[in-house]
Amino acid sequence: GAVVSQHPSRVICKSGTSVKIECRSLDFQATTMFWYRQFPKQSLMLMATSNEGSKATYEQGVEKDKFLINHASLTLSTLTVTSAHPEDSSFYICSARVGTEAGELFFGEGSRLTVL
Amino acid sequence: GQNIDQPTEMTATEGAIVQINCTYQTSGFNGLFWYQQHAGEAPTFLSYNVLDGLEEKGRFSSFLSRSKGYSYLLLKELQMKDSASYLCAPMDSNYQLIWGAGTKLIIKP
Numbered sequence: 682g683a684v685v686s687q688h689p690s691r692v693i694c695k696s697g698t699s700v701k702i703e704c705r706s707l708d709f710q711a712t713t714m715f716w717y718r719q720f721p722k723q724s725l726m727l728m729a730t731s732n733e734g735s736k737a738t739y740e741q742g743v744e745k746d747k748f749l750i751n752h753a754s755l756t757l758s759t760l761t762v763t764s765a766h767p768e769d770s771s772f773y774i775c776s777a778r779v780g781t782e783a784g785e786l787f788f789g790e791g792s793r794l795t796v797l
Numbered sequence: 798g799q800n801i802d803q804p805t806e807m808t809a810t811e812g813a814i815v816q817i818n819c820t821y822q823t824s825g826f827n828g829l830f831w832y833q834q835h836a837g838e839a840p841t842f843l844s845y846n847v848l849d850g851l852e853e854k855g856r857f858s859s860f861l862s863r864s865k866g867y868s869y870l871l872l873k874e875l876q877m878k879d880s881a882s883y884l885c886a887p888m889d890s891n892y893q894l895i896w897g898a899g900t901k902l903i904i905k906p
Contacts, residue, residue: 687839725840725884725896774839782892783827783847788839 683709683779687789694765695797702760702792704775710755711777715786716748719772731758765796799823801897803885808903809875817870817883817900825890831859831870832884834899840884843870872902880904 684707694700704714714731729750730738737750749761762769772793776786800822809815821829828847832840846852846861846868858871870883882899889895 722898724898727893727896772837776839783888785830785842785845786894788841791837791839793837 683707683777683787685711685775685777685787685789687775687792689792690790691793691795693795693797696766697764699761699763700765700794702762702773702775702794704758704760704777704789706756706777706787709777709779711758711779712755714752714758714775714777716750716758716760717774717776719774719791725774728760733758762794765794767796770794770796799889799895801885801887801895803883803897803900805898806901806903808905809872811875811877811904811906813875814871814873815875815902817872817885817902819868819870819885819897821866821868821885821887821895823887823889823895826863827888827890827892829859829861829868829885829887830894831857831868832886833881834884835881843883875904877904877906 686705688703712733716728717725719725727740728743731750731752733752733755739745752758772791774791775789778784802820830845831843833843834840844859846859851860856873861868882901884899886894886896
């Protein structure tokens, strides 16, 4: 199957700093990538849809100025958590779809963010 | 609204068979996915059903009834490594996947 790589897998930062998470499609081009957040024992929550060459589409309740998404190329999308706070500590996962809109989602390995 | 209903947790014995049920309500429907998620890891794809019926793939099978808004994942010859959460995710008319909290499956020796 297609490979999506996410980096870093774990990051610990101090409150008030910014953290960047990268998501790369390694063997295919992804015009659309999705960013999710997952708290322990809860469902995946879609944060935003990242579109190559255009602005991301954010879900209701997700602050676009806090969670900056950039999709500069067909193989790379980045999520920057700005001015991170302890409540932003979570598991962040990116995914990309291969082929049609109904194609399966391939997920990155996920990034566990801990804000002290 | 859109809704998914799966059991929170199930326990089964190594070597046995287990069926994880899922009922759903979505705005439109473009198929249903099952994903496996081990603790601390990202989900991995298991199956996709868009037509009614049973799809078999090795030890795992998935069934769909669109008219009933119902799907199940059947796992045979259970192995310890099958201990994970299983996520039922229907796709709505906008091709958005709707995620529930999943079913945590515990396999005992």
